[in-house]
Amino acid sequence: MASASSVSSAPASSAPSAPPFRQRPWVRWALPLLLLVVLVVAPLVLSEGVNETLARIGVFAVAVLGLNVVMGYTGQVSLGQIFFLGVGAYVTAYGVQNDWNIVGVFALACLIPAVAGLLVALAAARLGGLAIAMVTIALPIVGVPLAKRLSEFTGGSQGLSARFAETPEWTGLYDDQWQLYVVLVIGGLVFVLTRALVRGKYGRAFAIVRGNENVASSMGISPYRYKVLAFTIASLIGGVSGFLYMLVIQYTSPETMSFGHSIELLAAMVIGGAGSIVGSLLGGAYYVLIPELTNQVDPNLTSLLQGAILLVVLFLLPGGLASLPRALTRGRRRTRVGRGPAATPSTPSSTTGSATAEPAPTERQGHA
């Protein structure tokens, strides 16, 4: 941790002598490596049920991540994310049923939702504010009857089922293990890429479009273009989650993209943590686990219990579950500042420095 001595010398040299724990070189390498090992080993040792649940969490974590790009990071309320998951799932199912090459199917499952999202965003982002929310509400509402009508492609109300990505024999894996590995690889890749994107140039641009459009535009950032970009990326990620959905659940129907699911996805994002990568994972876990949990308590009270959980989490942690560590460290820092001598921030004295100059463990902080 940055010590008082390194801070008081800060005006002379900008580099702190001891980088904070999370930014030390060995920590930056060791933690991801450890995570990787755990992810590789876990599917082999866990039971079939747990593996399947983890795979489903992965699917919805990706969907929540997409929603986070447009809503958490860029601040544009989207109520239609589930639509893009649905389109991705249908494209995948249709492609598999027609024996298309699976790589091509994946590409189309990304591309078609992305183009659909781009077209919607080009119109919706002109409106700004809550109008975007109103336009995106239309997506699942139109999507469900549309999927029923286009029965030639979608199988109508009965939906489509498709089994693909049979476990290759040379791996010696069971189906649940193989599926989880595929979800981990594709989902993990999406997470890594998105994490890099929402830091640095684009992360700052998205954040200022959310924070203050006037400032954004005076920095040379066109709010319109960045809203469209964020929405398109969210739709693309939604398409990826649709592909994974077909892999894991192997069945899709118009019900997949119902409005209710879209709202649940949004609640999951808020509970996990808006504008947070870890929050997206937690949101996926919430989306999958909480309904099962509340169903076990009392199937009649499922909605009520979920609503109660939503309220409690938001009351205690407005930033979602992912903000828990930050809320704790911030609280500690506040009390330390409060106990110290009266802070006079205009003069960089060593006392105010020692209390405040530690880099906060915020998300979006780029690499040092």
Next chain:
Amino acid sequence: MAAELTLQDVSLQFGGIKVLQEVSFTVEPGQIFGLVGPNGAGKTSLFNCISGHYKPTAGSVRIDGTEVQGSRPATLAGHGLARTFQHPALQLGETVLENVLLGAHTRLPGGALEWAVRSPRTRRAEKELRAEALDLLERNGLGWAAHVPADELSHGLHKGVELCRALLMKPRLLLLDEPAAGLPHEEVEQLIATVRRLRSEDDITVVIVEHHMGLIAALTDRVVVLDHGAKLMEGTAAEAQSDPRVIEAYIGKDAA
């Protein structure tokens, strides 16, 4: 290269209200130019016409002879224009450094895909501009605050951070909207020193909207006085302060 700014007959109307009436003046490259006048004279509206946040009803705004009237603010950044706001709008949860780095946006190369895969080019550019931002903070006495979340700083320091953010854009024309508003005396002195250094070190044209006559007198080469949306006079700060029309416009206010 410092930019030249020319306004010709700029008018702005909101419904039936004439906010600006045929305002014309030229700011020479490298000048520090003051825009003064009583409250409601239309100073900030004029600013917004220059920066593209308002679209003038009539007239022309040129930067180095290029017509920019009607351009979007995001395009104007490409013409070398940067501005600060009357009420600094920082990302409060972010660190000071991240806030300043926002100013580097147009200088960072690469599209979304390139940044998602963190190509070597984007890594290098980010690293360079990070160092430049730290240096800029250092030079403006804010180096110690680089890693402090913005919401832990005072109002006066926010203004300093906002100025650094604008400077990281490497502007040729800088618009400062009431930089001294709400600052204690000693910070106004610092601000004066900073703006003076800007001109000598960075080769930049500065336009300041300000009530603080001390600051205007200490800094500006030339001023335009606005009253009721029209240009009252143009000259040096000393001339403005002794002009009877200006004193009249300010009567009951702090004119001296």
